[in-house]
Amino acid sequence: MVSLLERISNPIFNKPNMNLFVNGTERVVTGVWEEETLLSVLREYFGLIGTRFGCGKGLCGSCTVHVDGEPVRSCITPVNNIAGTSVLTIEGLQQDNEKLHPLQQAWIDERVPQCGYCHSGQIMQAWGLLSKTRNPTEEQINTFMDSILCRCGTYDRIKKAILRAAVMLQQSSDTNA
Template sequence: MQEESGWKSQGLMVSLFERITELTFNGPDMNLFINGTERVINGVWEEETLLSVLREYFGLIGTRFGCGKGLCGSCTVHVDGEPVRSCITSVNNIAGTSVLTIEGLQQDSEKLHPLQQAWIDERVPQCGYCHSGQIMQAWGLLSKTSNPTEEQINAFMDSVLCRCGTYDRIKKAILRAAVMLQQSSDTHV
């Protein structure tokens, strides 16, 4: 009797897996430009989040799952140059867009992006969990405001939580990165 019910529950799990697989992979193909490379997503379920596609489909695990509600900011990436919360962004709504993740921020394989280097120089990371989201949010500010004030930094970064409380070091790192970016653009003129 026990063996029979075990087989029944195993059969239920197999059918559940088949149904999930059917839902997940029978949708239309979709194109995204991820970190500058065109990628085709084969038949993603329309309710799949950008976060899960990045992590599970493409193996880009630098973007973190935090709250799953878009509140903490750990999952921040850029879509067409704007910071978004990937845990609540349906991949179906962003077909054909350009997505930038923490893995794509560093353009030169020989050295870190100035924002990443400033993070290290200011010793920002403690646990490190929120930092890919923090850095991507900060890049959203620095890509539009080359010389932000402390007030602008506080306002822009307010929506990304750091449970370790490294907010002062984050602010210093952003200010340092702004200077580094200005210096690098001055040498390329």
């Protein structure tokens, strides 16, 4: 493997620019290395630090974001494989500058966070479910959320928050209809 210093100083290692649509805004990534992950680009290039590094193996889910509407583990997603796609992070989930997304508000209302480390991944995974299933059952929640680890063990509160957010989203869509 080539060192970072060798890559930076040697023009043969320069990579072409690539475009991503991050949280609704087109962003250009310059000089991306072949092994660079989506997580590192989000955090280091764009300063979007809400997405967390947990295990680096795609097992814990703390790094979950959406690519073209699907939850993915950004720590194992090579950014070169997703050029031109739409990426949604926890920062982009908020509906506007003043109002939290219903999932974020439900997380607060149900007092889910303890250490808070996994919660951006938990919320993004939950949005993957609620964006497709507006009224999920507890079994659907358990199945969909099973791959995201919470070392504090707040799983019951997470489930309650998802159910609360589903109601909030339904009320919001009824109001806007």
